[in-house]
Amino acid sequence: MPFELNARIAAGGFDFGTLGKCRILLKDNAIYPWFIIVPEVDENITELHQLDAADYTSVMFTIRQISGFIETHFQAEKINVAAIGNIVRQLHIHIVARNETDPAWPGVVWSHDAKKPYTKESAIEIHTAYQRSF
């Protein structure tokens, strides 16, 4: 079955296209730089360890690349990386830049509903930096 991005994930962010085997999205939340990595794999695969060895290695490499981009491009005190999926089951990985000044600190972003859409200018600025990096 061809890969189809989950509608809820798609609606929540900007689609930055494919990197390696993954669709990359920037969540439309200017409170935290927050990327969503969606491996373009069979929808029956809902856990990281269910990826075959080659896909697992590839997805992990993409996570490493995006984390490096976040470190370089944003001022982050800490990077949080997580595969949760309790609600949206399509396999996806969160990579979030955290700072002591953000409203959820030191808690996790998944239990906090602070949200502020990006301005068009900010979204374009991040997209441009992303495109220069990959």
Add this chain to the structure above:
Amino acid sequence: MPFELNARIAAGGFDFGTLGKCRILLKDNAIYPWFIIVPEVDENITELHQLDAADYTSVMFTIRQISGFIETHFQAEKINVAAIGNIVRQLHIHIVARNETDPAWPGVVWSHDAKKPYTKESAIEIHTAYQRSF
């Protein structure tokens, strides 16, 4: 500098020894099967992507092995995998078996303080199953 397990992590669970390059702990919380994976690396490394390529690959493989063990040994509706570290900076990865009946569902465990120590029998049972698997 030799690796030293963070005191807070050490105090919170049972040390199952080393697998690959990681120390493996079972958190002493019978509410959720919850493993903590601590790469035995230099303490200056606080983010996954700061691991060199060989260590990164090795740590990711260990995460995959522990996730597989959790899937086989526990009834899990979902497995949550995360590197957070906002409070304890020693690099560590959480792997948690989640179920619709657990008190934090469908939220995340890091914002929920439900806690129940294992009975000695349960802890030994899990340790025995772990030792048989690795």
